[in-house]
Amino acid sequence: MAVTIIEDVPGGHGWSSLGRFLAVCIGVALLVTGALAAVLPLGALVLYGSNIVEGVENTPPSATGLGQLLLLAAVAVVFPVVGLRVIRGRRLLGLYLRKFGFGDTTRTVSFALKSAAGRSLRLVTLDDAMVVPIGAGAGKRRVAAGVWILMGGLAAIVIFYLCGGGYDADAQRNLDEAINSADSTAERFLAGPMIAIINALAFAVAVFFVCLVVVIMAVALGAHRAARRAERAASRALTSQHEVGGAARQLAAAARKTFAPRLMVVAVPTAFWQQAIRGLAGVCDIVVIDVSNPTDALLWEVRNIKPMFAGRWILVGARDRVAVLADERVALTGTPQGLLAKMLDGERILAYGPGPDDVRHFAGALRRAIAEVGRR
Numbered sequence: 076m077a078v079t080i081i082e083d084v085p086g087g088h089g090w091s092s093l094g095r096f097l098a099v100c101i102g103v104a105l106l107v108t109g110a111l112a113a114v115l116p117l118g119a120l121v122l123y124g125s126n127i128v129e130g131v132e133n134t135p136p137s138a139t140g141l142g143q144l145l146l147l148a149a150v151a152v153v154f155p156v157v158g159l160r161v162i163r164g165r166r167l168l169g170l171y172l173r174k175f176g177f178g179d180t181t182r183t184v185s186f187a188l189k190s191a192a193g194r195s196l197r198l199v200t201l202d203d204a205m206v207v208p209i210g211a212g213a214g215k216r217r218v219a220a221g222v223w224i225l226m227g228g229l230a231a232i233v234i235f236y237l238c239g240g241g242y243d244a245d246a247q248r249n250l251d252e253a254i255n256s257a258d259s260t261a262e263r264f265l266a267g268p269m270i271a272i273i274n275a276l277a278f279a280v281a282v283f284f285v286c287l288v289v290v291i292m293a294v295a296l297g298a299h300r301a302a303r304r305a306e307r308a309a310s311r312a313l314t315s316q317h318e319v320g321g322a323a324r325q326l327a328a329a330a331r332k333t334f335a336p337r338l339m340v341v342a343v344p345t346a347f348w349q350q351a352i353r354g355l356a357g358v359c360d361i362v363v364i365d366v367s368n369p370t371d372a373l374l375w376e377v378r379n380i381k382p383m384f385a386g387r388w389i390l391v392g393a394r395d396r397v398a399v400l401a402d403e404r405v406a407l408t409g410t411p412q413g414l415l416a417k418m419l420d421g422e423r424i425l426a427y428g429p430g431p432d433d434v435r436h437f438a439g440a441l442r443r444a445i446a447e448v449g450r451r
Contacts, residue, residue: 199339
């Protein structure tokens with residue numbers, strides 16, 4: 076068997092996409108349920124604190140009422156966590172290995188991996204200043220900040236209306252208008268309690284709205300902070316070999332978070348780059364290797380990575396550079412290409428070209444290849 080050069084990877088069946096869609100719908104439903112469940116316990120706390128400030132004695136809740144509040148509070152905590160994990164799904168951590176300083180192929184594969192690193196994949200690679208870290212995305216931070224500001228403004232308006240006299244003035248005006256428009260004494264007598272009930276319901280709705288807005292603000296603030304942490308975690312530098320193990324575990328933990336950097340870049344001195352690759356490979360699920368340029372470093376990587384990732388690695392390469400590996404006669408030579416071809420006997424290499432159309436096609440094929448490995 077020789078090396079097989081492929082130009083495309085067939086897509087998977089549609090059931091996986093349908094399952095992913097249903098999982099996202101379930102996750103969103105859990106998030107919404109958790110947010111709504113948080114409103115009543117939060118409203119109870121607001122009312123309790125308001126009574127303390129005004130000097131009104133709080134009536135202790137019944138055992139049933141307290142149990143219901145605790146149940147809602149538990150739902151408000153647990154459901155969003157579960158919902159986020161359902162939306163996130165199974166996330167893979169991949170190791171991206173390529174030749175340092177090899178600009179053309181690095182740019183091509185990095186662009187394709189940026190497209191492929193979606194919800195289900197996070198990547199880590201070693202640094203040579205050619206690959207730019209990709210965090211959680213500045214757009215997500217801006218959206219979270221915008222939601223927080225908008226919700227804060229709405230909450231401030233409603234609170235000012237309730238506490239600044241606007242609500243009291245409207246309630247009194249509604250009562251006066253109802254009494255003045257009554258045609259009989261009996262209608263005037265009934266108007267007062269009816270308007271009082273309506274005003275109380277309006278007040279309860281306003282308080283409910285404020286509590287819901289506060290919950291949304293808390294979620295948006297948490298998302299903004301998580302996105303900032305993901306940006307900071309997108310790059311790091313190691314100065315000692317003893318840091319490799321801890322760094323690998325931290326990167327694996329960061330990749331599992333809801334807001335995680337899509338491509339993490341680790342700066343490693345040449346003195347212990349091999350130990351760094353072993354440490355990072357130990358926490359990764361898949362590996363993407365660019366085999367365009369068969370250097371001694373690449374031969375070492377293939378020799379050591381292949382036993383660890385049998386069936387879970389993706390080989391890519393520039394079309395004009397890897398075509399020679401498909402020739403069975405090359406494996407019989409002692410050249411670097413021959414040694415690489417011998418190591419990769421029976422494997423397939425996903426080729427890419429230099430043109431813009433080739434790069435976009437390669438990005439889609441690489442995304443499908445990653446999905447194929449993820450289903451194994």
